[in-house]
Amino acid sequence: MNDSAAQVLQFVQENDVKFIRLAFCDITGAQKNIAIMAQELPRAFEQGISFDSPNVKGLEGAGHTDLFLVPDCSTISILPWRPAHERVMRMFCDICYPDGSPFEAASRSVLRQAVQRAASQGFICRIGTECEFYLFSTDEQGRPTDVPFDRGSYADISPLDKGENIRREICLALEDMGLMPESSHHEQGPGQNEVDFRYADALTAADNLVTFQSVVRAIAEQNGLYASFLPKPLPGQAGNGLHLHISLARGGKNLFENRPRHSESAESFIQGILDRIGEITVFLNPLTNSYRRFGSFEAPRFVTWSHQNRSQLIRIPASSGEANRMELRSPDPTCNPYLAFALLLHAGLDGIEQKRGLMPSCDCDPAETDALLLPQNLGQALERAQNSEFVARWLPEGVRESYFALKENEWRGFRQSEDTFAWEKKNFFDRV
Numbered sequence: 001m002n003d004s005a006a007q008v009l010q011f012v013q014e015n016d017v018k019f020i021r022l023a024f025c026d027i028t029g030a031q032k033n034i035a036i037m038a039q040e041l042p043r044a045f046e047q048g049i050s051f052d053s054p055n056v057k058g059l060e061g062a063g064h065t066d067l068f069l070v071p072d073c074s075t076i077s078i079l080p081w082r083p084a085h086e087r088v089m090r091m092f093c094d095i096c097y098p099d100g101s102p103f104e105a106a107s108r109s110v111l112r113q114a115v116q117r118a119a120s121q122g123f124i125c126r127i128g129t130e131c132e133f134y135l136f137s138t139d140e141q142g143r144p145t146d147v148p149f150d151r152g153s154y155a156d157i158s159p160l161d162k163g164e165n166i167r168r169e170i171c172l173a174l175e176d177m178g179l180m181p182e183s184s185h186h187e188q189g190p191g192q193n194e195v196d197f198r199y200a201d202a203l204t205a206a207d208n209l210v211t212f213q214s215v216v217r218a219i220a221e222q223n224g225l226y227a228s229f230l231p232k233p234l235p236g237q238a239g240n241g242l243h244l245h246i247s248l249a250r251g252g253k254n255l256f257e258n259r260p261r262h263s264e265s266a267e268s269f270i271q272g273i274l275d276r277i278g279e280i281t282v283f284l285n286p287l288t289n290s291y292r293r294f295g296s297f298e299a300p301r302f303v304t305w306s307h308q309n310r311s312q313l314i315r316i317p318a319s320s321g322e323a324n325r326m327e328l329r330s331p332d333p334t335c336n337p338y339l340a341f342a343l344l345l346h347a348g349l350d351g352i353e354q355k356r357g358l359m360p361s362c363d364c365d366p367a368e369t370d371a372l373l374l375p376q377n378l379g380q381a382l383e384r385a386q387n388s389e390f391v392a393r394w395l396p397e398g399v400r401e402s403y404f405a406l407k408e409n410e411w412r413g414f415r416q417s418e419d420t421f422a423w424e425k426k427n428f429f430d431r432v
């Protein structure tokens with residue numbers, strides 16, 4: 001057992017931890033876990049814990065081979081909403097074959113590989129996520145309704161904003177879990193909120209986003225509410241975006257620093273993402289409902305970038321120094337962050353390798369230019385990804401097969417339904 005494992009065992013003993021949640025995600029990014037008792041943790045470190053992998057979406061490809069959960073020592077967090085005595089600790093896991101080698105189609109290992117590709121060229125990618133969500137009231141049985149918790153709008157205060165106590169509890173829980181919350185506010189839609197926390201390296205940022213969503217869900221539930229991350233839960237109201245603030249550093253220097261201008265590498269990285277965005281949209285905007293969000297309430301519709309305009313696909317904010325970055329505004333909170341971040345990283349690195357020059361910014365209404373459109377529905381996005389040699393190069397076959405089959409099925413269900421919004425609500429409203 002290595003030093004970090006020994007330190008985790010010591011932490012468990014000294015902090016009255018009784019249960020360890022071994023956490024992982026299925027191919028949609030939904031968090032799953034198996035709880036083990038604390039005394040089983042040494043075995044988890046040494047051999048991994050086997051689980052019923054064929055029952056998890058995206059892991060079917062292992063066939064009859066047993067898969068194991070191997071906890072990552074750098075990801076310990078106490079779950080603050082569980083009892084303060086005989087406590088519950090969560091650890092993210094890698095999914096491995098019996099010999100300890102990583103199962104290639106597990107999304108966390110797909111992102112690890114992208115991070116390693118960047119590292120082999122001396123790059124560290126950091127990502128900050130801004131994840132919006134709605135709070136809905138529940139009925140007498142505790143089931144979610146479509147009645148928003150309040151009628152507030154952007155940056156409102158109490159009594160219009162009824163979410164202040166929930167956001168406070170979320171911030172405190174994030175702080176307990178080491179996520180460093182930075183700011184929070186009521187968003188544009190009724191019952192819509194945002195809580196932002198500090199950026200991190202790409203793998204930690206994906207883990208943190210999964211943690212964030214679980215915190216929001218747990219705290220909403222404890223308050224008799226339902227938190228929805230559906231991209232467009234209320235027709236005619238603002239959608240839920242997942243804005244990604246991405247930067248790249250080499251040798252301790254942020255390549256997105258913009259004095260006097262950003263580096264050529266940063267520009268090529270951005271262009272690399274612009275080049276591939278249509279091919280990877282199905283991974284950034286996975287649901288039929290995702291496409292209702294584009295084109296209104298500051299969600300993008302065209303493949304353009306700008307320094308100012310918040311409705312465009314990429315914004316390069318005018319701040320300076322450590323915080324310099326690009327902001328990608330198309331993704332939504334129902335994406336699998338491990339796959340999404342991996343593809344974005346590969347697209348950007350390809351852009352650098354190919355020395356792509358950045359296209360001109362769009363400083364007017366993109367609808368009045370000949371700018372390309374983002375895919376306009378799940379079917380289009382799926383087709384672009386299925387025909388993409390870029391996606392085929394960077395995503396293992398097992399991921400592609402399973403993801404595309406899932407999306408084909410959803411696209412068929414959507415097209416066959418009479419009331420498409422009712423179909424989305426029935427299948428996704430109380431799940432994402």
Ligand code: GLU
Pocket residue numbers: 132238239240241242293297298299300310329
């Ligand atoms: N809710 C908007 C979206 O769907 C974004 C609003 C904002 O800029 O925070 O992306």
Ligand code: MG
Pocket residue numbers: 130132187194
């Ligand atoms: Mg926002």
